[in-house]
Amino acid sequence: xxxxxxxxxxxxxxxxxxxxxxxxxxxxxxxxxxxxxxxxxxxxxxxxxxxxxxxxxxxxxxxxxxxxxxxxxxxxxxxxxxxxxxxxxxxxxxxxxxxxxxxxxxxxxxxxxxxxxxxxxxxxxxxxxxxxxxxxxxxxxxxxxxxxxxxxxxxxxxxxxxxxxxxxxxxxxxxxxxxxxxxxxxxxxxxxxxxxxxxxxxxxxxxxxxxxxxxxxxxxxxxxxxxxxxxxxxxxxxxxxxxxxxxxxxxxxxxxxxxxxxxxxxxxxxxxxxxxxxxxxxxxxxxxxxxxxxxxxxxxxxxxxxxxxxxxxxxxxxxxxxxxxxxxxxxxxxxxxxxxxxxxxxxxxxxxxxxxxxxxx
Amino acid sequence: xxxxxxxxxxxxxxxxxxxxxxxxxxxxxxxxxxxxxxxxxxxxxxxxxxxxxxxxxxxxxxxxxxxxxxxxxxxxxxxxxxxxxxxxxxxxxxxxxxxxxxxxxxxxxxxxxxxxxxxxxxxxxxxxxxxxxxxxxxxxxxxxxxxxxxxxxxxxxxxxxxxxxxxxxxxxxxxxxxxxxxxxxxxxxxxxxxxxxxxxxxxxxxxxxxxxxxxxxxxxxxxxxxxxxxxxxxxxxxxxxxxxxxxxxxxxxxxxxxxxxxxxxxxxxxxxxxxxxxxxxxxxxxxxxxxxxxxxxxxxxxxxxxxxxxxxxxxxxxxxxxxxxxxxxxxxxxxxxxxxxxxxxxxxxxxxxxxxxxxxx
Ligand SMILES: CC(C)[C@H](C(=O)O)[C@@H](O)C(=O)O
Ligand SMILES: CC(C)[C@H](C(=O)O)[C@@H](O)C(=O)O
Numbered sequence: 001x002x003x004x005x006x007x008x009x010x011x012x013x014x015x016x017x018x019x020x021x022x023x024x025x026x027x028x029x030x031x032x033x034x035x036x037x038x039x040x041x042x043x044x045x046x047x048x049x050x051x052x053x054x055x056x057x058x059x060x061x062x063x064x065x066x067x068x069x070x071x072x073x074x075x076x077x078x079x080x081x082x083x084x085x086x087x088x089x090x091x092x093x094x095x096x097x098x099x100x101x102x103x104x105x106x107x108x109x110x111x112x113x114x115x116x117x118x119x120x121x122x123x124x125x126x127x128x129x130x131x132x133x134x135x136x137x138x139x140x141x142x143x144x145x146x147x148x149x150x151x152x153x154x155x156x157x158x159x160x161x162x163x164x165x166x167x168x169x170x171x172x173x174x175x176x177x178x179x180x181x182x183x184x185x186x187x188x189x190x191x192x193x194x195x196x197x198x199x200x201x202x203x204x205x206x207x208x209x210x211x212x213x214x215x216x217x218x219x220x221x222x223x224x225x226x227x228x229x230x231x232x233x234x235x236x237x238x239x240x241x242x243x244x245x246x247x248x249x250x251x252x253x254x255x256x257x258x259x260x261x262x263x264x265x266x267x268x269x270x271x272x273x274x275x276x277x278x279x280x281x282x283x284x285x286x287x288x289x290x291x292x293x294x295x296x297x298x299x300x301x302x303x304x305x306x307x308x309x310x311x312x313x314x315x316x317x318x319x320x321x322x323x324x325x326x327x328x329x330x331x332x333x334x335x336x337x338x339x340x341x342x343x344x345x346x347x348x349x350x351x352x353x354x355x356x357x358x359x360x361x
Numbered sequence: 362x363x364x365x366x367x368x369x370x371x372x373x374x375x376x377x378x379x380x381x382x383x384x385x386x387x388x389x390x391x392x393x394x395x396x397x398x399x400x401x402x403x404x405x406x407x408x409x410x411x412x413x414x415x416x417x418x419x420x421x422x423x424x425x426x427x428x429x430x431x432x433x434x435x436x437x438x439x440x441x442x443x444x445x446x447x448x449x450x451x452x453x454x455x456x457x458x459x460x461x462x463x464x465x466x467x468x469x470x471x472x473x474x475x476x477x478x479x480x481x482x483x484x485x486x487x488x489x490x491x492x493x494x495x496x497x498x499x500x501x502x503x504x505x506x507x508x509x510x511x512x513x514x515x516x517x518x519x520x521x522x523x524x525x526x527x528x529x530x531x532x533x534x535x536x537x538x539x540x541x542x543x544x545x546x547x548x549x550x551x552x553x554x555x556x557x558x559x560x561x562x563x564x565x566x567x568x569x570x571x572x573x574x575x576x577x578x579x580x581x582x583x584x585x586x587x588x589x590x591x592x593x594x595x596x597x598x599x600x601x602x603x604x605x606x607x608x609x610x611x612x613x614x615x616x617x618x619x620x621x622x623x624x625x626x627x628x629x630x631x632x633x634x635x636x637x638x639x640x641x642x643x644x645x646x647x648x649x650x651x652x653x654x655x656x657x658x659x660x661x662x663x664x665x666x667x668x669x670x671x672x673x674x675x676x677x678x679x680x681x682x683x684x685x686x687x688x689x690x691x692x693x694x695x696x697x698x699x700x701x702x703x704x705x706x707x708x709x710x711x712x713x714x715x716x717x718x719x720x721x722x
Contacts, residue, residue, distance in 0.1 A: 093563040101564070123490075125601045130486045148509075153529070153567045159574065163534035165567040168514070173524035200615070202454040203462070206514045206526040213520065236623035237631065240486045240601065254561070258619060262597035270598070 005282075006321030007074065013043040014073035014285065019051040020294030021304035021348075022079025028306035028352025029077060032332070033313040035356040036325045046073065050099060052083030052090055052294070061098035067106060075316055076103075076287035079309065082294040097151070104144045107284035109277035110175065111182050112142035112253075113315065114260040114291065116243075120338045122268025130241060138246035139190075140263060141183040142256025144277055146175040147207075149253040171207040171252070177214045182280050183250035184222045194226045194247035195219075198235050198255055211252070235259060239266055264291055274311035278319060286319050288312040302348040307333055310355055332358035366643075367682030368435065374404040375434035375646065379412040381655030382665035382709075383440025389667035389713025390438060393693070394674040396717040397686045407434065411460060413444030413451055413655070422459035428467060436677055437464075437648035440670065443655040458512070465505045468645035470638035471536065472543050473503035473614075474676065475621040475652065477604075481699045483629025491602060499607035500551075501624060502544040503617025505638060507536045508568075510614040532568040532613070538575045543641050544611035545583045555587045555608035556580075559596050559616055572613070596620055600627055625652055635672035639680060647680050649673040663709040668694055671716055693719035 015030065017023035030045070037043065048066060055061055070076065081099060083090045103109070118124050118136045152168035180197075187195040197215045201208030212229075219227050230238060232255045238245055239262050251259060264273040273291035290308030298304055314329035332355045346354070376391070378384035395404065409427060416422055431437065442460060444451040464470070479485050479497045513529035541558075548556040558576045562569030573590075580588050591599060593616045599606055600623050612620060625634040634652035651669030659665055675690035693716045707715070 093566060093569075096563045097566070125488055125491045127486055127488050129484075148528075148530070149564055151566070152527075155567045155570060157534075158570070161534050161538070163571050165532045165571040166513075167509075167530040167532075167565045167568045169509070169528040169530070171526045171528075173518075173522050177522070200618075202457040203510055203615075203618075204528045205454055205458070205512070206516045207528045208454075209516060209519070210524050210526045233618050233622035236619060237626040240623065240626045241630075254564075257561075257564075257594050258597060261594035262601065262623070265598040265601045269602075 004319060004321035008040045010042050010044050011320065012072065012074040013045050014048060014070050014076040015045050016048045016050050016076065016078040016081075018079040018081040018294060019053050019083060020080060020296040020299035022051065022081060022294050024299070024302060024304050024348045025290060025306035025309035026077060026079035028348060028355075029309035029313045031352045032310045032329055032356045032359055033077075033316065035359040036313070036317060036329045038322055038325055041320070041322065051081035052087075052095060055095065056083065056089055061094060062102055067102075070103070071107065071284055073285045075320060076285050077312065077316060078287055078289035080290065080292060080294040082296070084296045101149060103287060104277050107277070107287065108279045108281070109144045109287065110179050111276070111278040111280055112144040112256060113139065113276040113278055114142065114263065114273065115139040115315075116263040116267045116273070118267045119272055119334065121340050121342075122272060122337070124266055124268045126240065126243070126266050130243070133242065134244045136243045136267065138243070138263070139186065139248050140256060140260050141179060141186060141248060141250045142260060143175065143179045143251070143253050145253075146170050146172060147253030169204070169207055169252075169254070171210050173210055173214060176210050177218065178280075180214050180218045180250055183248055184218055184225055187225045187248040188222060190247055192247040193224055194228070196246055196249045197227070197229045198232055198249055198251035198259060199229075200232050200255070201229075202231065207252070215250075232258070236262065239263060260291070270308070271305050272307050272311070274308050274315055276312070276315040276319060288316040288319070303345065304348050306348050306352050307337070310352065328359050329355070365680055365682035369401045371403050371405050372681065373433065373435045374406050375409060375431050375437040376406050377409045377411050377437065377439040377442075379440040379442040379655060380414050380444060381441060381657040381660035383412065383442065383655050385660070385663060385665050385709045386651060386667040386670035387438060387440035389709060389716075390670035390674045392713045393671045393690055393717045393720055394438075394677065396720040397674070397678060397690045399683060399686055402681070402683065412442035413448075413456060416456065417444065417450055422455060423463055428463075431464070432468065432645055434646045436681060437646050438673065438677060439648055439650035441651065441653060441655040443657070445657045462510060464648060465638050468638070468648065469640045469642070470505045470648065471540050472637070472639040472641055473505040473617060474500065474637040474639055475503065475624065475634065476500040476676075477621075477624040477628045477634070479628045480633055480695065482701050482703075483633060483698070485627055485629045487601065487604070487627050491604070494603065495605040497604045497628060499604070499624070500547065500609050501617060501621050502540060502547060502609060502611045503621060504536065504540045504612070504614050506614075507531050507533060508614035530565070530568055530613075530615070532571050534571055534575060537571050538579065539641075541575050541579050541611055544609055545579055545586055548586045548609040549583060551608055553608040554585055555589070557607060557610050558588070558590045559593055559610050559612035559620060560590070561593050561616070562590075563592065568613070576611075593619070597623065600624060621652070631669070632666050633668050633672070635669050635676055637673070637676040637680060649677040649680070664706065665709050667709050667713050668698070671713065689720050690716070
């Protein structure tokens with residue numbers, strides 16, 4: 001499922017710059033994307049004005065008509081959405097559920113892809129001892145369309161001392177098998193060919209059983225991939241004391257949310273973390289975005305680091321069947337990071353220009 | 362609810378040494394407990410043979426009759442249970458659900474208490490920069506009797522491509538309020554008086570709503586306690602880059618499981634982490650145990666570090682209303698850790714003896 005068909009000619013690129021630093025980093029991602037794209041690949045951009053600002057202006061989160069337009073795009077690039085913290089006019093969760101998760105579910109983004117590397121110069125919070133064990137380079141394949149994220153559940157006697165609220169994690173063989181299969185494909189393509197299932201099978205037995213069974217079943221088709229299993233709580237220990245052990249991790253929606261933030265933290269912050277919300281079957285556009293938020297506190301100053309957005313562009317190119325172009329961006333980012341002078345503050349467009357120049361040159 | 366009544370005279374102490382290194386570390390915990398207990402406090406010990414070994418021998422996990430005896434104890438000390446990894450005769454989850462979780466649910470251990478400190482000499486995987494920001498000293502109050510741990514849910518068409526498996530997280534106002542209240546009490550007694558609610562309210566809206574509401578409601582009764590809120594994913598970043606920000610954390614059963622393992626990891630490993638499964642209403646005995654497992658690979662060699670078990674004894678004394686005796690154990694452990702010679706390997710009883718001597722002296 002990950003042997004990407006090669007897109008050439010005109011590709012319809014939907015761009016959702018979003019709020020805060022979103023538009024700032026998106027501009028740089030687009031700059032680098034254009035510089036890296038092969039000559040026969042042209043992006044026809046359409047911008048969608050979505051996010052906190054639009055919501056506050058119009059009370060609209062994601063109108064159906066906009067969703068239907070977005071659905072027709074070939075691929076999507078998102079900056080970041082989100083308003084000021086604790087804005088009383090912006091109910092918590094409204095953008096998350098009405099926009100971000102809605103897109104994942106509507107566009108069947110069942111593979112949420114988050115690579116983790118400790119880049120040169122990145123300030124990891126881990127000790128030198130831990131880092132000295134070797135290179136950290138793994139990718140998390142997080143299920144994106146079911147699990148505890150479905151919104152299933154409800155509440156009874158809300159607001160009373162007798163309130164009962166449930167959250168239902170829904171796990172289907174259909175949904176679990178396809179993401180596991182995708183993860184095996186990705187593991188097979190990597191030098192170490194190792195895949196770790198992360199769950200909590202000893203407690204969440206119903207869900208654990210279907211994840212465990214399908215992991216074993218699909219594993220039988222990938223004898224070249226080494227497999228292992230870790231409980232989510234043990235992963236906390238491994239990621240902080242021995243992150244080198246991981247190559248590809250496959251896990252459910254909520255565990256994936258948690259693991260990827262820890263992964264981003266240990267690799268030196270979400271400032272560099274890129275992600276893809278991928279529909280490997282290509283029945284709808286996949287979406288690429290930096291993991292960081294809209295950072296309203298620094299918006300407008302052009303001081304945000306666009307590297308995560310730029311790396312999301314690399315994932316986008318890879319998804320379009322252009323791994324060489326993706327590799328060019330990664331190499332340029334690497335070179336840029338290596339060349340950074342500690343303490344020197346560059347403006348957002350300067351970083352984009354520098355990386356675009358490396359890509360072009 | 363945490364203003365412990367002072368137990369004196371004869372206290373019925375149920376001891377579950379368990380498997381692997383469990384009995385080894387429990388012996389040392391008992392040694393130190395006896396040394397630290399005030400003169401007017403006597404422990405009448407009853408041992409319960411429970412764990413993997415008993416299960417493999419008798420196919421019994423926790424017979425009802427044993428549970429009823431345990432229920433009559435005043436307080437419980439557990440070593441660790443668990444057999445060899447991947448033992449085909451020991452179905453995964455059987456001890457977890459049949460013994461550990463069963464005790465938490467049956468004895469209404471709604472407060473799962475896990476203090477986190479970076480002790481002197483502990484090898485934290487965090488960088489010097491992060492550690493230099495200040496002392497790390499917080500406690501997690503994890504809900505222990507509901508949430509995703511209830512076993513609610515089920516599966517349909519198991520083993521087929523049409524399988525659907527659900528896990529239901531059950532959250533009641535009753536269960537949420539009491540643990541939040543306990544956490545506020547604990548926060549109020551600490552110098553910083555700060556309580557952080559950890560959840561994922563932006564996605565798990567039904568459960569999030571009851572947690573959020575009761576947190577605000579109870580907070581109004583504790584104006585002296587500073588409160589804040591963090592999503593579970595953000596906690597991954599905070600615990601690795603700025604653990605000093607936390608004082609008391611209150612969270613649900615599953616998030617608590619995850620957060621406490623990360624907390625143990627950053628404080629230098631679960632080798633030092635103690636925990637209490639507390640019934641603050643004292644309708645059944647509370648249970649104290651090290652967070653680490655039975656470590657079958659090193660069992661029988663008397664090389665396990667009993668410090669976590671010994672610190673669990675301190676929590677036990679505190680629960681019995683003897684904070685000075687608990688503080689004595691903590692101080693002795695601290696002194697022992699400070700006196701440790703790097704590279705020098707002491708045997709399990711030597712560590713226990715050394716700490717007991719400090720407690721006595
Ligand atoms: C914003 C939020 C709904 C989202 C999630 O929980 O998936 C975010 O944390 C992420 O990881 O993309
Ligand atoms: C053994 C397991 C059931 C347990 C849990 O998940 O609570 C353990 O991880 C813990 O944290 O005490």
